[in-house]
Amino acid sequence: MAxxxxxxxxxxxxxxxxxxxxxxxxxxxxxxxxxxxxxxGALPSRENYTPMxxxxxxxxxxxxxxSSVEKRLVRSYKRSFNGFAARLTExxxxxxxxxxxxxxxxPSPKMKLQTTSSWNFIGLKExxxxxxxxxxxxxxxxxxxxxxxxxxxxxxxxxxFGPSPKKWKGTCAGGKNFTCNNKIIGARDYTAKSxxxxxxxxxxxxxxxxxxxAAGNAVAGTNFYGLxxxxxxxxxxxxxxxxxKVCDAxxxxxxxxxxxxxxxIADGVDVITIxxxxxxxxxxxxxxxxxxxxxxxxxxxxxxxxxxxDGPKISTVTSSxxxxxxxxxxxxxxxxxANVVLENGKILVGRSVNTYDLNGTKYPLxxxxxxxxxxxxxxxxxxxxxxxxxxxxxxxxxxxCESSEGPIEAQKLGAVGSIVKxxxxxxxxVRSFPVSFLSDDDYxxxxxxxxxxxxxxxxxxxxxxxxxxxxxxxVSFSSRGPSTIVSDILxxxxxxxxxxxxxxxxxxxxxxxxEFDTRRVKYSVMSGTSxxxxxxxxxxxxxxxxxxxxxxxxxxxxIMTTASPMNASGPGFGMTxxxxxxxxxxxxxxxxxxxxxxxxxxxxVTFLCGLNYTSEKLxxxxxxxxxxxxxxxxxxxxxxxxxxxxAKVSGTGSFKVTFQRTVTNVGKPNSIYKAxxxxxxxxxxxxxxxxxxxxxxxxxxxxxxxxxxxxxxxxTEQPVSANLIxxxxxxxxxxxxxxxxxx
Ligand SMILES: *[C@@H]1O[C@H](CO)[C@@H](O)[C@H](O)[C@H]1NC(C)=O
Ligand SMILES: *[C@@H]1O[C@H](CO)[C@@H](O)[C@H](O)[C@H]1NC(C)=O
Ligand SMILES: *[C@@H]1O[C@H](CO)[C@@H](O)[C@H](O)[C@H]1NC(C)=O
Ligand SMILES: *[C@@H]1O[C@H](CO)[C@@H](O)[C@H](O)[C@H]1NC(C)=O
Ligand SMILES: *[C@@H]1O[C@H](CO)[C@@H](O)[C@H](O)[C@H]1NC(C)=O
Ligand SMILES: *[C@@H]1O[C@H](CO)[C@@H](O)[C@H](O)[C@H]1NC(C)=O
Ligand SMILES: *[C@@H]1O[C@H](CO)[C@@H](O)[C@H](O)[C@H]1NC(C)=O
Ligand SMILES: *[C@@H]1O[C@H](CO)[C@@H](O)[C@H](O)[C@H]1NC(C)=O
Numbered sequence: 001m002a003x004x005x006x007x008x009x010x011x012x013x014x015x016x017x018x019x020x021x022x023x024x025x026x027x028x029x030x031x032x033x034x035x036x037x038x039x040x041g042a043l044p045s046r047e048n049y050t051p052m053x054x055x056x057x058x059x060x061x062x063x064x065x066x067s068s069v070e071k072r073l074v075r076s077y078k079r080s081f082n083g084f085a086a087r088l089t090e091x092x093x094x095x096x097x098x099x100x101x102x103x104x105x106x107p108s109p110k111m112k113l114q115t116t117s118s119w120n121f122i123g124l125k126e127x128x129x130x131x132x133x134x135x136x137x138x139x140x141x142x143x144x145x146x147x148x149x150x151x152x153x154x155x156x157x158x159x160x161f162g163p164s165p166k167k168w169k170g171t172c173a174g175g176k177n178f179t180c181n182n183k184i185i186g187a188r189d190y191t192a193k194s195x196x197x198x199x200x201x202x203x204x205x206x207x208x209x210x211x212x213x214a215a216g217n218a219v220a221g222t223n224f225y226g227l228x229x230x231x232x233x234x235x236x237x238x239x240x241x242x243x244x245k246v247c248d249a250x251x252x253x254x255x256x257x258x259x260x261x262x263x264x265i266a267d268g269v270d271v272i273t274i275x276x277x278x279x280x281x282x283x284x285x286x287x288x289x290x291x292x293x294x295x296x297x298x299x300x301x302x303x304x305x306x307x308x309x310d311g312p313k314i315s316t317v318t319s320s321x322x323x324x325x326x327x328x329x330x331x332x333x334x335x336x337x338a339n340v341v342l343e344n345g346k347i348l349v350g351r352s353v354n355t356y357d358l359n360g361t362k363y364p365l366x367x368x369x370x371x372x373x374x375x376x377x378x379x380x381x382x383x384x385x386x387x388x389x390x391x392x393x394x395x396x397x398x399x400x401c402e403s404s405e406g407p408i409e410a411q412k413l414g415a416v417g418s419i420v421k422x423x424x425x426x427x428x429x430v431r432s433f434p435v436s437f438l439s440d441d442d443y444x445x446x447x448x449x450x451x452x453x454x455x456x457x458x459x460x461x462x463x464x465x466x467x468x469x470x471x472x473x474x475v476s477f478s479s480r481g482p483s484t485i486v487s488d489i490l491x492x493x494x495x496x497x498x499x500x501x502x503x504x505x506x507x508x509x510x511x512x513x514x515e516f517d518t519r520r521v522k523y524s525v526m527s528g529t530s531x532x533x534x535x536x537x538x539x540x541x542x543x544x545x546x547x548x549x550x551x552x553x554x555x556x557x558x559i560m561t562t563a564s565p566m567n568a569s570g571p572g573f574g575m576t577x578x579x580x581x582x583x584x585x586x587x588x589x590x591x592x593x594x595x596x597x598x599x600x601x602x603x604x605v606t607f608l609c610g611l612n613y614t615s616e617k618l619x620x621x622x623x624x625x626x627x628x629x630x631x632x633x634x635x636x637x638x639x640x641x642x643x644x645x646x647a648k649v650s651g652t653g654s655f656k657v658t659f660q661r662t663v664t665n666v667g668k669p670n671s672i673y674k675a676x677x678x679x680x681x682x683x684x685x686x687x688x689x690x691x692x693x694x695x696x697x698x699x700x701x702x703x704x705x706x707x708x709x710x711x712x713x714x715x716t717e718q719p720v721s722a723n724l725i726x727x728x729x730x731x732x733x734x735x736x737x738x739x740x741x742x743x
Contacts, residue, residue, distance in 0.1 A: 031089040039103040040082040042624035056084040079266035081623040085255035104620040108254040118497035133545040137238040139165040143269030146207030148245035155216035155504040170267030175199030186242035190256035205506040212504035214534035225355035228502040235538020254288040261292025273537030275530035285620035290321040302552035304537040306529035307492035308479030320483035329498025329532040330472040343457040350436030362457040424476035432517035434460040474579040481578035488638035490646035493581040498532030557596040560643040562589035594731035595663040610635035651741030656710040665696035679722040
């Protein structure tokens with residue numbers, strides 16, 4: 001019943017946005033129904049279990065007074081937690097919320113979705129050059145919550161795989177014409193059954209791309225029309241994949257995502273990767289990813305999530321729960337360039353994934369502004385907006401547009417190519433005819449060439465690869481902190497490659513997902529934090545193969561404290577820890593961090609109570625009967641045992657904040673770690689660590705310390721940061737410390 005279903009693919013799948021319209025059907029009373037998620041708390045223990053405990057139909061019958069409520073019940077959650085999603089009117093919602101067994105009721109929100117060289121780039125080299133634990137890796141299962149998968153891709157072939165790991169409790173319910181194998185060991189489909197597409201098959205490309213980035217087989221000679229030729233592979237090529245399809249062309253429903261978590265946890269996956277973000281930034285108790293991930297954490301499963309594609313504006317990060325590993329996107333050392341050559345021989349450097357060859361032929365140039373229909377104003381014509389350009393003028397020409405969507409309209413009208421102004425020239429776009437994206441300055445000089453030349457002409461070259469040793473840098477579109485939900489937790493957590501990633505794709509879709517793009521490929525180039533997220537999921541699985549007993553927070557800590565430092569650059573918050581978190585992932589270092597910061601489910605309960613959650617709100621997230629006591633309500637959120645330290649303070653006057661932390665020795669016994677604080681140049685912070693030496697006698701010993709940060713008149717323009725480094729002489733355990741004020 002999703003009405004007005006929309007499927008956006010902006011910037012050539014830089015972001016794949018799905019927006020689901022919550023079904024609104026009318027009941028007899030003419031009262032509007034909406035999908036609500038209803039929590040009944042934890043599943044009862046085996047002794048206390050009665051069929052009544054998960055009788056969701058019975059509860060619905062009671063509350064609606066109807067005997068046939070099957071159509072009202074949207075989902076039933078009874079594998080990892082107890083609850084359901086149902087179509088309810090406002091008065092039914094109220095009645096339900098008042099029932100004793102009901103922990104909480106909240107509306108199902110709208111969600112959006114958002115490699116050949118990237119793994120080499122972060123140090124996980126091909127083949128035997130990387131140390132691996134093959135038998136454990138083969139028992140590792142990555143749960144991919146996305147738009148499904150293309151099971152016939154070479155990246156998911158069966159070859160060399162034995163039967164499913166013994167711990168696997170899932171199933172292959174991929175629907176019609178969908179077969180699992182020993183690589184894709186499970187599949188479930190929660191999407192509205194669109195006709196002819198009733199399966200876990202991926203009809204967009206997004207889910208195939210993310211799954212192969214996390215755990216695809218090594219496939220030699222993959223490329224996108226010759227670009228990026230090499231071996232495509234995931235972080236853990238020997239691992240298995242379990243597919244949970246929650247998105248289709250009609251959207252991703254919050255209640256479907258919660259079902260996927262319910263099943264993935266019970267099925268026995270090791271790591272969950274979910275490259276989906278919410279349309280807005282809801283509090284944790286209204287965020288199905290935060291809720292699902294909390295249950296996953298309680299069962300020892302790490303959830304990795306994309307930070308969002310709404311940067312470089314600050315406070316755009318949507319993934320801010322500390323029990324979710326939030327990933328920012330960085331550029332790698334490889335870029336795809338498509339230059340523009342003018343008739344006078346001048347070359348303008350463009351960034352683009354252009355697979356089309358104009359064979360050097362120069363075509364007349366026309367500025368969108370000069371091709372406007374009389375019915376269209378100049379502002380819209382510059383952008384080449386729909387129904388704005390005169391087809392007779394643009395036909396056979398290369399059209400200048402000031403919006404990355406403009407070329408689509410120009411192509412419709414018969415242009416041979418397009419040149420686009422790209423104010424953030426740090427990433428390329430895929431288009432379905434020859435396009436080059438120029439920096440503001442180059443675009444300006446092109447416009448002046450057109451305006452001063454009688455018969456301006458140019459050509460767009462086919463893309464080539466360029467390499468830049470100075471990478472990595474967080475890409476402009478990656479969402480930034482500080483989190484608006486929790487001011488004293490640094491988000492995003494980590495950075496991984498997310499720009500121009502080549503990975504497996506759905507041959508049912510075109511690389512641009514536009515109708516008139518007739519290309520069909522097995523491997524395609526995509527950019528987004530969606531692509532960075534499965535890199536970290538792959539690394540987390542890799543780390544787990546060496547440390548199978550580690551809890552999710554230990555794995556997260558190991559990856560964060562061993563990340564390569566990145567330098568704050570430029571003014572403001574945009575290129576600081578609020579862009580890259582702990583830094584750029586280093587998988588090899590992460591397997592042996594020395595010390596970790598561990599936080600349990602109980603620690604997260606205390607954290608939520610410290611955020612002034614009531615017991616009622618807390619239970620929405622915990623799904624059990626946890627309570628906020630007087631004592632844990634006094635806990636400061638910044639004292640959660642997190643691998644980074646962040647505090648919001650007043651911008652004027654002096655301040656002093658403390659952080660309490662506990663580290664666990666996961667290295668050798670009899671280790672001595674000494675603290676060192678490295679401040680950025682000119683930092684006005686005074687930082688004391690007490691004690692500053694930790695002597696760890698045994699393995700898994702825990703020791704606590706306090707970090708006191710004081711300073712004066714911070715101002716609101718720029719955060720101030722330093723690094724706390726614990727070192728035993730060779731291992732470096734680094735935590736960024738960030739203090740900021742905002743107006
Ligand atoms: C199953 O799906 C594959 C891939 O789309 C297609 O090639 C094949 O024809 C389908 N088979 C049937 C029986 O529909
Ligand atoms: C890709 O690389 C392989 C092996 O290096 C080579 O055989 C193949 O011709 C290359 N393909 C393209 C399109 O460059
Ligand atoms: C460029 O040359 C190739 C090979 O000769 C040809 O297939 C293609 O159509 C040409 N492109 C244009 C735009 O003329
Ligand atoms: C052009 O149209 C847009 C949208 O309708 C409007 O906001 C803008 O002011 C107009 N510009 C001019 C120069 O008329
Ligand atoms: C290389 O990357 C750095 C940092 O991202 C950037 O400032 C520089 O312009 C790039 N150089 C080239 C030649 O692209
Ligand atoms: C950060 O800056 C320092 C000093 O300017 C420099 O020595 C260091 O190499 C830089 N680090 C990175 C990762 O760029
Ligand atoms: C929680 O409430 C207390 C008392 O009203 C207040 O001092 C504190 O700042 C609040 N904490 C948060 C994280 O909002
Ligand atoms: C530091 O700790 C790590 C992890 O236990 C260990 O591998 C390394 O040998 C230690 N270094 C020194 C100098 O003791």
